[in-house]
Amino acid sequence: MGHADAMGTAPAEGAGAPAVPRGGGLDAITAAAREIFAERGYHGTSIRDIAKRAGLSLSALYYWHPSKQHLLAALVEEITHDYFQRCDRALHEAGEDPADRLRALVRVTVEYRVGRRIESNIATLEWRNLEPENRDRLAGLRRSATQLWADLIADGVRRGEFHCPHPDDARRAIVAACNAIAQWYEPGGDISLPELAERYTQIALRIVDHRE
Amino acid sequence: MGHADAMGTAPAEGAGAPAVPRGGGLDAITAAAREIFAERGYHGTSIRDIAKRAGLSLSALYYWHPSKQHLLAALVEEITHDYFQRCDRALHEAGEDPADRLRALVRVTVEYRVGRRIESNIATLEWRNLEPENRDRLAGLRRSATQLWADLIADGVRRGEFHCPHPDDARRAIVAACNAIAQWYEPGGDISLPELAERYTQIALRIVDHRE
Amino acid sequence: MGHADAMGTAPAEGAGAPAVPRGGGLDAITAAAREIFAERGYHGTSIRDIAKRAGLSLSALYYWHPSKQHLLAALVEEITHDYFQRCDRALHEAGEDPADRLRALVRVTVEYRVGRRIESNIATLEWRNLEPENRDRLAGLRRSATQLWADLIADGVRRGEFHCPHPDDARRAIVAACNAIAQWYEPGGDISLPELAERYTQIALRIVDHRE
Amino acid sequence: MGHADAMGTAPAEGAGAPAVPRGGGLDAITAAAREIFAERGYHGTSIRDIAKRAGLSLSALYYWHPSKQHLLAALVEEITHDYFQRCDRALHEAGEDPADRLRALVRVTVEYRVGRRIESNIATLEWRNLEPENRDRLAGLRRSATQLWADLIADGVRRGEFHCPHPDDARRAIVAACNAIAQWYEPGGDISLPELAERYTQIALRIVDHRE
DNA sequence: GATGAATGAGAGTTCATTCAT
DNA sequence: GATGAATGAACTCTCATTCAT
Numbered sequence: 100m101g102h103a104d105a106m107g108t109a110p111a112e113g114a115g116a117p118a119v120p121r122g123g124g125l126d127a128i129t130a131a132a133r134e135i136f137a138e139r140g141y142h143g144t145s146i147r148d149i150a151k152r153a154g155l156s157l158s159a160l161y162y163w164h165p166s167k168q169h170l171l172a173a174l175v176e177e178i179t180h181d182y183f184q185r186c187d188r189a190l191h192e193a194g195e196d197p198a199d200r201l202r203a204l205v206r207v208t209v210e211y212r213v214g215r216r217i218e219s220n221i222a223t224l225e226w227r228n229l230e231p232e233n234r235d236r237l238a239g240l241r242r243s244a245t246q247l248w249a250d251l252i253a254d255g256v257r258r259g260e261f262h263c264p265h266p267d268d269a270r271r272a273i274v275a276a277c278n279a280i281a282q283w284y285e286p287g288g289d290i291s292l293p294e295l296a297e298r299y300t301q302i303a304l305r306i307v308d309h310r311e
Numbered sequence: 312m313g314h315a316d317a318m319g320t321a322p323a324e325g326a327g328a329p330a331v332p333r334g335g336g337l338d339a340i341t342a343a344a345r346e347i348f349a350e351r352g353y354h355g356t357s358i359r360d361i362a363k364r365a366g367l368s369l370s371a372l373y374y375w376h377p378s379k380q381h382l383l384a385a386l387v388e389e390i391t392h393d394y395f396q397r398c399d400r401a402l403h404e405a406g407e408d409p410a411d412r413l414r415a416l417v418r419v420t421v422e423y424r425v426g427r428r429i430e431s432n433i434a435t436l437e438w439r440n441l442e443p444e445n446r447d448r449l450a451g452l453r454r455s456a457t458q459l460w461a462d463l464i465a466d467g468v469r470r471g472e473f474h475c476p477h478p479d480d481a482r483r484a485i486v487a488a489c490n491a492i493a494q495w496y497e498p499g500g501d502i503s504l505p506e507l508a509e510r511y512t513q514i515a516l517r518i519v520d521h522r523e
Numbered sequence: 524m525g526h527a528d529a530m531g532t533a534p535a536e537g538a539g540a541p542a543v544p545r546g547g548g549l550d551a552i553t554a555a556a557r558e559i560f561a562e563r564g565y566h567g568t569s570i571r572d573i574a575k576r577a578g579l580s581l582s583a584l585y586y587w588h589p590s591k592q593h594l595l596a597a598l599v600e601e602i603t604h605d606y607f608q609r610c611d612r613a614l615h616e617a618g619e620d621p622a623d624r625l626r627a628l629v630r631v632t633v634e635y636r637v638g639r640r641i642e643s644n645i646a647t648l649e650w651r652n653l654e655p656e657n658r659d660r661l662a663g664l665r666r667s668a669t670q671l672w673a674d675l676i677a678d679g680v681r682r683g684e685f686h687c688p689h690p691d692d693a694r695r696a697i698v699a700a701c702n703a704i705a706q707w708y709e710p711g712g713d714i715s716l717p718e719l720a721e722r723y724t725q726i727a728l729r730i731v732d733h734r735e
Numbered sequence: 736m737g738h739a740d741a742m743g744t745a746p747a748e749g750a751g752a753p754a755v756p757r758g759g760g761l762d763a764i765t766a767a768a769r770e771i772f773a774e775r776g777y778h779g780t781s782i783r784d785i786a787k788r789a790g791l792s793l794s795a796l797y798y799w800h801p802s803k804q805h806l807l808a809a810l811v812e813e814i815t816h817d818y819f820q821r822c823d824r825a826l827h828e829a830g831e832d833p834a835d836r837l838r839a840l841v842r843v844t845v846e847y848r849v850g851r852r853i854e855s856n857i858a859t860l861e862w863r864n865l866e867p868e869n870r871d872r873l874a875g876l877r878r879s880a881t882q883l884w885a886d887l888i889a890d891g892v893r894r895g896e897f898h899c900p901h902p903d904d905a906r907r908a909i910v911a912a913c914n915a916i917a918q919w920y921e922p923g924g925d926i927s928l929p930e931l932a933e934r935y936t937q938i939a940l941r942i943v944d945h946r947e
Numbered sequence: 948g949a950t951g952a953a954t955g956a957g958a959g960t961t962c963a964t965t966c967a968t
Numbered sequence: 969g970a971t972g973a974a975t976g977a978a979c980t981c982t983c984a985t986t987c988a989t
């Protein structure tokens with residue numbers, strides 16, 4: 100592993116810099132893979148394309164990652180971790196109130212789907228292209244994220260603030276709605292991110308039938 | 312193009328029907344392609360795999376379809392048409408009332424996502440693997456389906472039955488929630504199809520903030 | 524398998540025929556592989572070289588053999604079978620007398636090492652490059668051939684015709700001497716095959732200390 | 736060339752000594768190369784494997800040897816020299832009598848094939864993977880070793896002690912038998928080295944038809 | 948005396964596709 | 969209505985090797 104940790108924060112590429120982020124092969128590769136996997140999907144992407152966009156030779160890629168699959172796994176891992184941590188943090192900052200917690204979770208999710216739109220699509224669409232070993236390793240994290248939503252909604256129902264008769268379906272509906280943003284949202288659109296978060300917060304609250 | 316027409320003859324198999332072919336070569340190919348595209352995605356599928364599962368030779372496949380891309384396009388076309396027609400029919404059978412119309416559209420969509428689960432996932436996930444020519448040809452149909460939802464909701468708002476402040480987001484949320492069913496639903500689960508449709512109808516009505 | 528059987532008798536290529544035996548890809552591939560594996564060894568041989576010498580495309584090779592390893596295994600299998608059968612036949616034609624039987628076995632072995640010199644070297648040198656699965660499958664045949672020698676010598680000792688105190692070492696020495704022929708023998712040399720067989724027969728009889 | 740001389744410093748490890756290095760980098764590399772070349776053959780071995788087993792970086796290897804081929808050549812050279820010198824020394828210690836001289840040569844050869852079994856196999860099997868330049872350089876030494884046998888046997892025949900009608904074939908048979916030991920001998924077997932040498936001495940004397 | 952990062956060539960293998968039958 | 973044999977391009981991956989440090 101080891102390598103996987105090195106990723107995470109995308110390189111802070113200055114304006115006017117070359118198309119490819121400098122500062123070491125690994126970052127360039129990670130960035131290139133992210134873009135091309137998102138554009139064409141895992142199987143539609145050739146490792147040559149990635150190397151080319153990274154401005155490196157084909158073999159340099161293999162210096163950092165032992166296989167194409169490992170490259171995907173590292174990418175998905177980073178994304179999944181990052182999303183989960185943001186959720187966790189947001190919930191800690193939110194208070195006890197279920198509505199506030201739901202607002203926090205929707206907001207962080209919408210922000211992620213917009214701000215890390217490309218990554219979101221990778222984690223969603225390429226999940227099935229992970230080999231079982233990698234998928235299993237990450238499945239726990241995924242389940243944990245799901246559980247955050249589930250616990251929150253259950254709490255709201257218990258307290259009599261939410262009135263949805265089928266919490267699981269409510270949860271799935273909210274999450275699906277938020278996730279879908281990454282598919283239709285065009286960066287540079289005319290709708291601001293806070294505004295978008297607010298709209299989906301309202302939708303989520305309606306889905307759980309929130310009454311104060 | 313001649314071949315494209317052949318798709319129309321695809322078996323209108325009822326929900327729960329076996330995915331295995333019974334007719335001639337074309338049906339076998341279509342069925343096999345459907346399964347394997349769904350399992351592994353377009354680029355993850357080799358035309359040899361399809362032929363093998365269809366129990367035919369590789370060349371037989373080329374008798375029916377001039378290319379792998381054409382096979383995908385035929386599949387997606389059939390699915391998109393089928394879904395749109397069911398929507399259209401359902402709306403004609405529903406009355407004028409926006410809530411009734413929304414119920415009808417949700418119901419038909421949920422039923423489709425469950426009954427033609429595999430096909431739904433293909434149409435959703437493999438859309439991006441259509442070559443521009445094919446994508447353009449089908450884009451109109453897709454837009455029409457979207458328009459059905461949009462018109463219906465706009466009408467509900469105009470009549471004062473729906474109170475959602477952002478009809479586009481409501482629409483996207485509803486559609487995303489329904490579509491997601493195809494991803495998590497396990498055939499043979501403990502929840503009946505009518506029940507599922509009813510739940511999502513309620514969710515949709517809450518999303519548009521329906522008040523009678 | 525299936526394919527493996529098709530090999531065996533080298534194509535009867537007429538004088539003036541093209542360098543590569545015609546009459547189907549499999550024969551051409553087999554012949555080419557035989558030559559190049561013998562020249563450069565398994566790992567020193569590229570599958571492209573084989574295809575080139577066979578006058579076929581690289582992929583044609585994969586139509587007949589699923590892998591390079593399979594090609595080697597098929598080759599070694601044919602050779603091992605062929606040699607064993609010749610030994611078996613020769614022993615059936617020889618009488619009961621151990622010396623006669625030893626003569627027969629030496630003769631057939633010398634003839635094989637000379638007549639199928641290339642093949643002999645492949646079976647000997649590339650044995651270790653067989654994957655365990657293939658090696659195990661053929662190991663029985665190899666042991667059977669060894670056993671032919673062992674039984675014969677044991678019989679000679681029992682009858683008091685051979686007087687070697689260490690039959691296993693005698694056997695190994697004889698076999699090693701015969702096998703080595705394939706390494707130094709130059710086709711078109713000045714020593715006839717029957718003469719060579721006769722010489723090695725005498726050597727073998729001396730090794731087992733034959734006294735009439 | 737400078738590097739080539741470094742070989743001379745290879746550890747003169749006694750029989751049964753561990754194959755694992757203790758000294759500096761060069762010894763580690765030499766030991767690792769010896770093992771892996773023997774296991775998988777020259778072309779089957781990657782220079783990375785060698786470095787890894789030596790516990791060194793890939794580049795360290797290039798500090799000591801300018802190429803993979805040079806590494807092989809150094810190995811084969813050391814082995815060939817060592818064997819020849821032992822033969823030469825043994826013959827000097829033996830007297831004038833051809834039978835004694837044959838005994839000495841067989842003994843030293845058997846001891847070498849057993850005590851430096853791995854090296855013996857490398858020198859035998861990887862000879863063909865030497866580039867012409869290296870092969871030519873070592874060919875003389877090989878011929879000299881052959882000549883030791885040839886002279887000895889010719890002398891025995893001349894003196895009327897050996898009665899083999901075809902001295903060349905006798906020589907080849909003896910050498911082949913001795914060399915083969917390296918292939919079947921299992922270290923730690925139940926037969927002692929002196930005993931083995933004695934057996935092969937007897938076989939050799941029978942092959943040349945020694946009569947006192 | 949040794950390393951980490953990189954490279955270009957080539958490895959075995961699979962791909963979608965074709966064509967004569 | 970279908971097949972067996974073949975192809976060329978592309979695939980993922982490994983190779984021996986280099987070079988700045």
